[in-house]
Amino acid sequence: MSNAKTDSQMIKRLFIANRGEIAVRICKAAKKLGITSIQAYSEADADMLAVRLADEAVCVGPAQAAQSYLDGDKLVALAKEAGADAVHPGYGFLAESPDFARAVEAAGMRFVGPSGDVIERMGNKIAAREAAIAAGVPVVPGSVGSLAHIDDTLEQARAIGYPVMIKAAAGGGGRGIRIAENDDELRLLAPQAQSEAQAAFGDGSLYMEKVIRNARHIEVQILGDGESVVHCYERECSLQRRRQKVWEEAGAATLSDAVRDHLCQSAVDLARAVAYRGAGTLEYLYDDASEAFYFIEMNTRIQVEHPVSEMLTGIDLVAEMISVCGGAPLSISQDEIRRHGHAIEVRINAEDPMMQFMPFPGKVTGLSIPQGEGIRFDHFLYEGYQIPPFYDSLIGKLIVHADSRLAAIQKLEEALGGLEIEGLKTTSPLHLALAQDEDVKAGRFHTQWLEPWLDAGKLSQTQ
Ligand code: ADP
Ligand code: ADP
Ligand code: MG
Numbered sequence: 001m002s003n004a005k006t007d008s009q010m011i012k013r014l015f016i017a018n019r020g021e022i023a024v025r026i027c028k029a030a031k032k033l034g035i036t037s038i039q040a041y042s043e044a045d046a047d048m049l050a051v052r053l054a055d056e057a058v059c060v061g062p063a064q065a066a067q068s069y070l071d072g073d074k075l076v077a078l079a080k081e082a083g084a085d086a087v088h089p090g091y092g093f094l095a096e097s098p099d100f101a102r103a104v105e106a107a108g109m110r111f112v113g114p115s116g117d118v119i120e121r122m123g124n125k126i127a128a129r130e131a132a133i134a135a136g137v138p139v140v141p142g143s144v145g146s147l148a149h150i151d152d153t154l155e156q157a158r159a160i161g162y163p164v165m166i167k168a169a170a171g172g173g174g175r176g177i178r179i180a181e182n183d184d185e186l187r188l189l190a191p192q193a194q195s196e197a198q199a200a201f202g203d204g205s206l207y208m209e210k211v212i213r214n215a216r217h218i219e220v221q222i223l224g225d226g227e228s229v230v231h232c233y234e235r236e237c238s239l240q241r242r243r244q245k246v247w248e249e250a251g252a253a254t255l256s257d258a259v260r261d262h263l264c265q266s267a268v269d270l271a272r273a274v275a276y277r278g279a280g281t282l283e284y285l286y287d288d289a290s291e292a293f294y295f296i297e298m299n300t301r302i303q304v305e306h307p308v309s310e311m312l313t314g315i316d317l318v319a320e321m322i323s324v325c326g327g328a329p330l331s332i333s334q335d336e337i338r339r340h341g342h343a344i345e346v347r348i349n350a351e352d353p354m355m356q357f358m359p360f361p362g363k364v365t366g367l368s369i370p371q372g373e374g375i376r377f378d379h380f381l382y383e384g385y386q387i388p389p390f391y392d393s394l395i396g397k398l399i400v401h402a403d404s405r406l407a408a409i410q411k412l413e414e415a416l417g418g419l420e421i422e423g424l425k426t427t428s429p430l431h432l433a434l435a436q437d438e439d440v441k442a443g444r445f446h447t448q449w450l451e452p453w454l455d456a457g458k459l460s461q462t463q
Helices: 020-033 049-053 072-081 098-106 116-123 125-134 150-160 183-201 257-273 306-313 317-325 405-418 428-435 438-442 450-455 458-462
Strands: 013-016 036-042 056-061 086-088 164-168 178-180 206-210 216-225 229-241 244-250 277-287 292-299 342-349 366-368 375-379 394-402 420-422
Touching: 013 020, 013 072, 020 036, 020 049, 020 317, 020 375, 020 394, 036 049, 036 072, 056 072, 072 086, 072 098, 086 317, 098 116, 116 125, 116 292, 125 206, 125 257, 125 292, 150 183, 150 206, 164 183, 178 183, 183 206, 216 257, 216 317, 229 257, 229 306, 229 450, 244 306, 244 428, 257 277, 257 292, 277 317, 306 317, 306 342, 306 375, 306 394, 342 405, 342 428, 394 405, 405 428, 405 438, 428 458, 450 458
Parallel strands: 013 036, 013 086, 036 056
Antiparallel strands: 164 178, 164 206, 216 229, 216 277, 229 244, 244 342, 277 292, 342 394, 366 420, 375 394
16 A cells, blocks of 8 residues: 655544444554544444544534534534544445535535545536546547426437436435436426435536437546646446445446546546646546547545555555545555556445345454455444444445456355354355356446346356
8 A cells, every 4th residue: 555645644533424334444543643533423433443543532412413414513523623624535325425525624624535625526416527528538429508388398318319318416325317208208307307316415406418328337447636637547336226336446347548548638638637646536427339438426535445446556546535635645656656456345245145135234243354365345233233223225345356357256156155243144155156157257247237147047047
């Protein structure tokens, strides 16, 4: 892992405004940088692992996220009271809220991420599309600005060509997305999507994109210090269910070196155009046949799947984002960033894959974690831990690294065999079945591959 510089850095006390595995990850990065960690927690999370690991901990409020991890005013006040000089938002919750970033800075602390203005520009998908077009980065053919009157929406959809995808400008986590095949469906779905987006994200603005069939999801990890921007190569996250990532790799199985260079450079150009600070990801759809890529969105935060890029390049992305936020320059230049071998992450969710992925919160009665070179398990579990039912079902991420993609899949299979989480149902059997699947081994998949595979009962056949 790289040595993010600590000498010039001003952060001494870091407030962690998140929970779960990412809170643990941030705590560990703080420790490595010699920074005191102050962990926020809800009443339902008093015994979570990050509370035990952090130097200090502060209760924010009741279990409901709206009254704890989403209560920006409360979090800022508590961070200030605890003498924090910076706030790390993790992912989800307030990580992409420009208002939260601004409130943190207005209270005299640093926000570990870009400024509120940059979040507003790049975190809003309509604005980010415009920024991409301005920077010469190809986008999916789609609507202009946010959708207004239905007549105009219908006209734009006909020009784009059905089927179209209706998306929320503030959407995330695969939610708020609808596909319309024709005028009638669009008339029906657009108002539904709008009220859903308003309720889920507090912003009902919508836009449309042409549906790119059988595309791969490929994204580029970038790091910026407000002046320089570097990329840490690409990840492929095509194995998805309900537009949520299930299995992620670094790098992408089928990308040629020429396209990889072009793609990564486009991400750097776009991030540089907004003088990006922090860790960020530019997401694209990629069509194998034409080798064309289309920008879809930017996530202005650390992502769930960042560990595969860390394993690929040896860079500690979380330490790096904290250190640039403290005012240090990036500790690495582009020509020092090399890719080695191949890394894969699988998301271990407390869900029963044999029962339509029904959430399965419960008590961890036994825990055995695989060890070994090139194996990493990012999680927040311990024996006796009761997983609260109020939040995301992600409980851990198993990450493997090996010399080649096939060796990594082999290592994943072995590591999954050594992962025992007793007392819960998890998505581990799904990953084992995928690791043994011939199409997965050959890299023959795209974003619409996994759902039909599940519908065909492939999972139960392999049990
Ligand atoms: P990644 O791109 O890092 O894989 P995801 O899109 O899966 O991230 O989202 C990471 C987490 O953040 C998930 O728990 C997801 O539910 C949550 N999330 C992402 N964006 C939003 C948003 N706009 N509003 C609420 N939750 C979000
Ligand atoms: P979110 O913010 O919820 O992550 P994204 O815009 O990143 O939303 O899209 C999530 C997923 O939906 C993508 O990874 C891809 O599988 C699918 N998707 C998004 N846009 C399109 C499109 N225009 N055509 C086909 N699939 C798409
Ligand atoms: Mg996305």
